[in-house]
Amino acid sequence: MNLKINIPKNVKIILDKLMNNGYEAYIVGGCVRDSVLGKSPKDWDITTKAKPEEVINLFDNVILTGIKHGTVTVMIDKEGYEVTTYRIDGEYEDGRHPKKVEFVSDLREDLARRDFTINAMAYNPKNGLVDYFNGIDDLNKKIIKTVGEPKKRFCEDALRMLRAVRFSAQLKFSISNDVLLSIKELKSNINKVSKERIREEFNKILISNAEKIEILKETGLLQFIIPEFVKTYGFEQNNPYHIYNLYEHSLIATKEIDNELHLKLTMLLHDLGKLYTKTTDKNNISHFYKHAIESSNIAEKILKDLKYDNATIKQVVTLIKYHDCTLNTKLSVKKMLNRIGKDLFEDLIKVKRADILAQNPIYKKDRLLNLVKAKNELEKILEKNECFNLKDLRVNGKDLIEIGFSKGKEIGEVLSYLLNIVIENPELNNKQKLLIIVKNRFLNVN
Template sequence: MRRLSRFGMSQEFEKRLRPFMDTERFVLPEAVDFVLERLNSRGFEAYVVGGSVRDHLMGRVPSDYDVTTNARPHQMKDVFSDCRVVETGLQHGTLTVVLRGMNIEVTTYRVDGAYDDGRHPNEVTFTASLEEDLCRRDFNVNAIAYSPRDGFVDPFDGRGDILRQRIACVGDPVKRFSEDALRILRAVRFSSALGFSIDKDTADAVNEMYSSLSLISRERIYQELTKLILGQSAREVMEGFSHVIAYAMNPSGSFLTSEDVRKAAGFMEGTSAYAEMRYAMIFGIGKDEETSRAAAKEVYGSLKPSRKSMNDVMAFIESRFADTSDEYTLKKLMGRYGEAFPEDLILFRRTVGFIDESEYIKEKEAYRILKEMKPCVTVGELAVNGGDASAAGLKGAEIGRALSALLDGVMRGEFHNEREILLRKLAEFR
């Protein structure tokens, strides 16, 4: 059965979270309080909603706050006419109030229309009902509203799901996923990030409908996948939903299989929370370098990561068989990929079993000592430069070859990085 079941409510978990269910414990930032109070003072309802409420109930500090209200867009603009406001999505009832260093999204209660593209509603209809607005949200844990005046509004027992450590769709999962296919991957991502199970009906719908993820932009898939593989329960989720993750990453199946995801899952707990290292494990375990490189370029590249992220993944794949016990190799890695990279690579190699724990400790300490010595690892750090090579009578490509040879000799310890020594060496290239 492709459903996670090892999670569950424990007395310890419930005891820890119960105090956060008390409305008196929910202290909002002043800027958020101001937005709620300003709307209330003008006769409108206003609640914080979604992830900020969920995070508070889990004992976490929310990173941002969304507000929902029965005020219509033109009314919201009037209410906050003396504030800095950004019309981030006014046609969908959303504007952003910028206040005291915070961006607070304020959205009119709404009901979504039909979804023809599996991602966005064709139209939205504003409503006066908070509960109707909460009905359109993805999961019960994200469909809780709160205001200092009214306390928690929780028509779908999202607080109960938090205590049960469960992800369940609001209402019919098939309908929720038909509206927005990204919710399929979000269910799996929240399971990983929060350490929650996915309830049976929701998990069944995930397994039945995951091919709809092909409707979603690669950028959005990438955002969810990255949060997923960095989650506290990444291993369990990647094992339980490997088929969903493999399809999300590579719908054609030509470069990546669910078995690749399952193999990588076993190593998630041993790595740092470094997304590129974890992605490299998905592409690099059990494959030769050529196959791994091709898979990473095709699949990871299709997700449209930043150039740096792509380069970091390729660095792990290209270097995973490097001898990290060798000083010269470490210097070459420092010069090619940056000073910090060898330490990450040593951890990568220990995690996937290329070196054991004692070797890991020894290599990590040896690298620490090497780094403190600040060795010369790039041409730019040599005590001579292209001008010196030119003055020595070298031309064109000869200059680059000579400087590279000098760098190699310095890194191998054949001679010191001292100007007089290197000038004599340059003369030998004529």
């Protein structure tokens, strides 16, 4: 194929130096795939016939990142470029990593060990594109296929099953039937993969195309990532406000929310508490009282199990806890602002909107209008700098000490009392007025 890839200057320096010293060298994998697709590669990986020690001898600044597996990192202008010797992998004992690798002199052998055909292409300016496994054809057909037998590839490294779904999400490609069947058969092998690696692939699927969660469900992978989700399949909500079962509702809501990880996770997990709070009245209508609190507890457990960072967990758990709250008055808006702050409040509006869009459309208009009113109230509160937290209260602990209070718990209680007054009566957020209230209420000064 007559293809020209625009290789960055530093990558070309490495290729040229290797080739001028008699060693084959190519860019390989994702950078070739992305270049063919017209995307800008994030990383430029190089594969070469040169042994690691030969690469080390050729370059001034080399980091021994994975020399055991034939990889070193060549540093140029403070940027690192991975250079890996042609290799074949030995036996995969743990379903993730080869026990050993063997260096080889044939590029085809190196490309044959890779996961998917679209990632098994190499290129250099001298020889052009090397595509032994029809990667270009599969790129044109927009399909994910493995290099060789899918079962063999997935038994070698179970993470590849998730990577297949991730590439499908990122590239908007389909997955070949034999790959899907092999994932179904080997799905439990995903337990051999660390939670951290599963989490990272899962995040990319969520952000790239949440609809691909359907593939995780159909192949059975989802039950090993979030076991609680299995119970949502076919879980009917039996309520006029809902026309979808719990799984469908959660997936639609996840698709509708903004493309930020903590928001995607919130919508995916926001209603899991319904599984354990369902009651049905005499009219055969189901209710899910306090499901938001139950959902937040379940979400926290799931996110901790998948090793999410504390900041993300806190955001998601807070949004789920309040996703079902009522925001129909200025006072309710200010009280929620006091609980969660401006940024999370703005996220909460997005969460409630996505939730509404995944419910019965008959009730959509009025509910969305209520959200618009809540957002308008927020803007007015911010525009007028109305107080909704202790930071903006015109009286502080030091002021209370000056009029006779002792340090400690009592000061916190008095400030909290004043804040509640000011939230309801913004015109009272004045130091003199507040101190008069304190003196009359707590110090009996007339």
